[in-house]
Amino acid sequence: MTPLALKYSTLRVEGRAAAWEYPNLCCRREREREREAKMCGRSRVTWEGCSVLLDINDGDRLVFARLSPAAKLKIGNKNCSLQPLIGRAFGTLFQVETAPEGPFLSPAQVNPEELRDAEVNAESRDNRALLDNNTAQSLTGEDIETMRRQGARGNEIVEALIANSATFEKKTSFSQEKYRLKKQKKYAPKVLMRRPAARSICEAYFKKYPSKIGFLRVDTLSLLLSMANVSSNFDVLVVDMVGGLLTGAVAERLGGTGFVCNSYFGQAPYSMDIVRIFNLSDEIFKRILRSPISDLLTQNESPEQILKHDACNVESQSNDQISASASMEELSHSSENGISDLGADITEPAIEVRKAPKAGERAQKEIINSWKENGFSSLIIAAPELDTWTLVRDLLPLLANSAPFAIYHQYLQPLATCMHNLQLGKMAIGLQITEPWLREYQVLPSRTHPCMQMSAFGGYILSGTKICST
Amino acid sequence: MVARQGKIKQTLWVLFVPSLSPLRKPFLLWHKDLKTHKMLAIDPAKKLSFNRSISNGDLVIVYERHDNMKAITVSEASVLQNRFGVFKHSDWIGKPFGSKVFSNKGGFVYLLAPTAELWTLVLSHRTQILYIADISFVVMYLEIVPGCLVLESGTGSGSLTTSLARAVAPTGHVYTFDFHEQRAGSARDDFERTGLSSLVTVGVRDIQGEGFPDEFTGMADAVFLDLPQPWLTIPSAAKMLKQDGTLCSFSPCIEQVQRSSEVLRTSFTDIRTFEVLLRTYEVREEKLQNIQGNGDGFNGSLPCKRKQCSDGGNVITSPISSVVARPCGEARGHTGYLTFARLKCLL
Numbered sequence A: 001m002t003p004l005a006l007k008y009s010t011l012r013v014e015g016r017a018a019a020w021e022y023p024n025l026c027c028r029r030e031r032e033r034e035r036e037a038k039m040c041g042r043s044r045v046t047w048e049g050c051s052v053l054l055d056i057n058d059g060d061r062l063v064f065a066r067l068s069p070a071a072k073l074k075i076g077n078k079n080c081s082l083q084p085l086i087g088r089a090f091g092t093l094f095q096v097e098t099a100p101e102g103p104f105l106s107p108a109q110v111n112p113e114e115l116r117d118a119e120v121n122a123e124s125r126d127n128r129a130l131l132d133n134n135t136a137q138s139l140t141g142e143d144i145e146t147m148r149r150q151g152a153r154g155n156e157i158v159e160a161l162i163a164n165s166a167t168f169e170k171k172t173s174f175s176q177e178k179y180r181l182k183k184q185k186k187y188a189p190k191v192l193m194r195r196p197a198a199r200s201i202c203e204a205y206f207k208k209y210p211s212k213i214g215f216l217r218v219d220t221l222s223l224l225l226s227m228a229n230v231s232s233n234f235d236v237l238v239v240d241m242v243g244g245l246l247t248g249a250v251a252e253r254l255g256g257t258g259f260v261c262n263s264y265f266g267q268a269p270y271s272m273d274i275v276r277i278f279n280l281s282d283e284i285f286k287r288i289l290r291s292p293i294s295d296l297l298t299q300n301e302s303p304e305q306i307l308k309h310d311a312c313n314v315e316s317q318s319n320d321q322i323s324a325s326a327s328m329e330e331l332s333h334s335s336e337n338g339i340s341d342l343g344a345d346i347t348e349p350a351i352e353v354r355k356a357p358k359a360g361e362r363a364q365k366e367i368i369n370s371w372k373e374n375g376f377s378s379l380i381i382a383a384p385e386l387d388t389w390t391l392v393r394d395l396l397p398l399l400a401n402s403a404p405f406a407i408y409h410q411y412l413q414p415l416a417t418c419m420h421n422l423q424l425g426k427m428a429i430g431l432q433i434t435e436p437w438l439r440e441y442q443v444l445p446s447r448t449h450p451c452m453q454m455s456a457f458g459g460y461i462l463s464g465t466k467i468c469s470t
Numbered sequence B: 001m002v003a004r005q006g007k008i009k010q011t012l013w014v015l016f017v018p019s020l021s022p023l024r025k026p027f028l029l030w031h032k033d034l035k036t037h038k039m040l041a042i043d044p045a046k047k048l049s050f051n052r053s054i055s056n057g058d059l060v061i062v063y064e065r066h067d068n069m070k071a072i073t074v075s076e077a078s079v080l081q082n083r084f085g086v087f088k089h090s091d092w093i094g095k096p097f098g099s100k101v102f103s104n105k106g107g108f109v110y111l112l113a114p115t116a117e118l119w120t121l122v123l124s125h126r127t128q129i130l131y132i133a134d135i136s137f138v139v140m141y142l143e144i145v146p147g148c149l150v151l152e153s154g155t156g157s158g159s160l161t162t163s164l165a166r167a168v169a170p171t172g173h174v175y176t177f178d179f180h181e182q183r184a185g186s187a188r189d190d191f192e193r194t195g196l197s198s199l200v201t202v203g204v205r206d207i208q209g210e211g212f213p214d215e216f217t218g219m220a221d222a223v224f225l226d227l228p229q230p231w232l233t234i235p236s237a238a239k240m241l242k243q244d245g246t247l248c249s250f251s252p253c254i255e256q257v258q259r260s261s262e263v264l265r266t267s268f269t270d271i272r273t274f275e276v277l278l279r280t281y282e283v284r285e286e287k288l289q290n291i292q293g294n295g296d297g298f299n300g301s302l303p304c305k306r307k308q309c310s311d312g313g314n315v316i317t318s319p320i321s322s323v324v325a326r327p328c329g330e331a332r333g334h335t336g337y338l339t340f341a342r343l344k345c346l347l
């Protein structure tokens, strides 16, 4: 539990080095975990080397991290070791505590006070008497510093701020709650540890870094998986230009059966960084294979050709590694969150605590041949940068007859053109373009309504079923 | 743990012994012919493939149009009769899935391999059912993956159950409960027909009154409720869930959501309510007249195929055809609210 007493400046570097050295140590745990995961679907508890999503202060900051004793996370102006997160259940809430050796993360008691908003029902107060000037708070910044030095906990500071606020009592309970939350975020930040699954990864990216995933919203992703009938033992062909989110989501659904064939045009595979954020077991990882589309389309290859491809592949793989380590782990948060002590984090460099599992081996000839012979069981495309129709025209013949497909695009027109051509060519039936719509609601006693902010656009999907060519 | 599991199996067996009502057709026949094609490839050796052709006993989806499909079990001696004529099943046997087949009058239909999505479109509606938009979102948001144990009530027509089964396959299981015995029986028959019965167990039980069976305490990865008064079942659902397990309740009315959410707050966190809808688009090729300015030099060099407009200022060249899309005029405006929550993680 004691945080490592090392100087901040060297920590990040050491953290990274350590993370690369650790994999062997945690082998046994890994095996135990796999057994558990097999038994009940997935592990409930984190382990060393495990990937987690850290939700800081209710989504203000979202950080993907790989747990290691040396990994550090900066919260506000405090650097906290991630060690206390190892071996804890997903869903655990942590708060920053201070000890003589420095700040550390400690599991927070689930506060019964959080239930309070359920009782905010009959409201009698209003805000007519409230004056907006800066004299309401009698506690100064210095006072707070003194409290801190004396070892006051975050929650105690928040309570002191409330006790010294001249206006708190006059506020409506709704704004009291808002005030408390604002102060809590600043003085007693909370870190919620989440399982990185397709849902949480997609939501986190959509919220903080949507361009990286081609603006693919979670409901749209879920529809792609359903419409393409992703099922156990399927061989799913994907064209994933959304950072690996699609590949990871399909692999998660296959659960170590069948294959995901991540295909690409040209020499260099598209980035699959996001796959590494999923906690996919080695078993599942082995089921992700990559192949250039040209390999899938050609009838038979000469050995020299294969050699040539392999050379290119090595090169592009290493390119991919570079881009991976340069990628952001922290999804920069939007500027509306005016929490000042978090503001500094926007420009903070990414925290590198990952041990990169092997991302997608190149598909070997035998498996490619079996795909050619049997056909893929389904096809999913999320490739906004490629011409949809020519892509589909080339890839559809690789599908088994009666296999479904689903194509995502940010724009309607490429899908409309593609659908029209598929109809003319009598290549598929059940063709449909759909646009999902997702609205969230605030549900509170006497205060239920649709959320004020919503995503107005989650993209379009063209779906259908391949039929036998006549 | 082992002993406990053994006990569970036994109890479940007792719990789920099918009542021998006359409604339940003997489906032993299905078990005999393991080669028939069903919805999922649970055994990797029976991978679905290109070469898979239709055989006697297979379940096929007969596709007339996107809004006109039917599930049929192929039976050598049978025929399908519809507005296109008479189709002999015997003509279908040996043809690949995805084939176009013809009737005595030259009409045609397509024969598709069943999927959960197609099944939702063809199943017999014994109740209101969930459709693809809600179904997909539920499966993803509940984080259901292969190997999960999922509890569901009510089973209804089994539309959602079919997708839950697909998501937990090949190693997980869905235990679904309905207090309506006949419906539970029909659902069981359907899962037998779609080849999902090794993944789904249907129980007859008043879930609002009695909660889920104690055998499942602390074992469920996810719980799904589509019940008239879901709040009555939430305490039981909380008991069944593993730590950090997920729950979803589907309710058409906001008052149901309101009550459920209040109860959820006691032992759940991350309580979120959504509405998911789909808008579909019509795509067609339109011939649009091409109007171009005249006299300003832009079209001076265009070939002759033009005529003078009445206003004298513009010319119309031959129509240009382009592919255009617009939302369909009618859509499902509401299905229900989906309320999700996660069991609070206590220290």
Ligand SMILES: C[S@@+](CC[C@H](N)C(=O)[O-])C[C@H]1O[C@@H](n2cnc3c(N)ncnc32)[C@H](O)[C@@H]1O
Pocket: B127, B128, B129, B130, B153, B154, B155, B156, B157, B158, B159, B160, B161, B177, B178, B179, B180, B183, B205, B206, B207, B208, B209, B226, B227, B228
């Ligand atoms: C709307 S249907 C569920 C439809 C289902 N989600 C589907 O997609 O097909 C609701 C079902 O709940 C069942 N039900 C209602 N009250 C119940 C109770 N107390 N216990 C168990 N089942 C109940 C009804 O018999 C009905 O079949």
